[in-house]
Amino acid sequence: MKKIVIGLSGGMDSATLLGLLLGQGAEVHCCTFYYGSKHNKWENRAAENIIDFYQFKKFPVFGHPIDISTIFTDFSSNLLLSGGEIPQGHYEEESMKKTVVPGRNMIFASIMAGLAESIGAESVALGVHSGDHHIYPDCRKDFISALYLAISKSTEGKVQVITPLIDDNKTSILERGFLMEPKVPYGLTRTCYTDHPFACGKCGSCVERLEAFENLKIKDLIIYQ
């Protein structure tokens, strides 16, 4: 059985990635990072619920919660509890750049690669997709290619990087997950960037989610404030 390490944030993308890989028969090890973002507590709880769901459905899925919040003590980003307010409005807007956490994806991927090598997993799967590229440099294809090479060299070719959703957007991701059997449990996912148990519906992340559900005429089961 293929063994794969993923980063499971608790959001729609990584939940879909998990469903996809489990559907392909892989054993999936989910790293869930606590790194001190405003919504971290809520998305980590969502990640646990998603893992519980797939374990209940008898899939081979394992959780690896990892607290790395000390890393980000001296980092600056409005996404972090230590930073300013989460901007409202659309994802494409300049203001959303304030939610970039410098180097976050590379830090996450490096840790996942080390875990993969340690437990004999052949791949690290990242949930990056086309909608992230504009705002986040560490979601772009040229970064992913360089990351692939660095991880391959670091592990002497033992661990590769895969990005099955890289050409998808939020709507096509939702569509893929909705057509799986079982459906990805989107009602358990957490998208909102704010520090509140329920979604604000106004931040770039919420706006993008709402558009995807609207595009597909699917009912979003999470609670909005």
Place this chain on the structure above:
Amino acid sequence: MKKIVIGLSGGMDSATLLGLLLGQGAEVHCCTFYYGSKHNKWENRAAENIIDFYQFKKFPVFGHPIDISTIFTDFSSNLLLSGGEIPQGHYEEESMKKTVVPGRNMIFASIMAGLAESIGAESVALGVHSGDHHIYPDCRKDFISALYLAISKSTEGKVQVITPLIDDNKTSILERGFLMEPKVPYGLTRTCYTDHPFACGKCGSCVERLEAFENLKIKDLIIYQ
């Protein structure tokens, strides 16, 4: 003034790197990682002493201690407290491969790059050198090149990777540090891999240190068991 982030382990290589960059007039930010290795407690203490030394000498040096031990909970390596015994003998021997911590340098470098971007530093400097290449894949030039590219892409070109010691060996590093003004305080450094306040003199790391001092006929001021 150039601002540079380095990883300061408390060993000879990173202490020399620090002395070199300070001598070039840089402001240096030192990440010291607690990651759960057997000698970590002792080398972190050494790193603090080295920072104190250069601060006492009025150099612009800042410490960033970062506890990332939770990352390595499920990792396997004899270097970690959770792993088997540290092998004795020469560094070149096959047995020393048991001291590899999968992905360690990439994890460290990713964190340093994120910090560098956050604080406006232009470079991340790594203390890798030619003697490490045989055992550790994440000290080899082809890995460093890939890492350089990944960090450059991740930071949109804002942060570069420099490796001023990459063509040096332990002896030439010691020689460089000994010729600086002030001399690198090697008496404050920690090299031994074992979990003991004083050096064993028998592990690969100690053997290599002792050879370097012997080659240059310099007295090593640390205490051996």
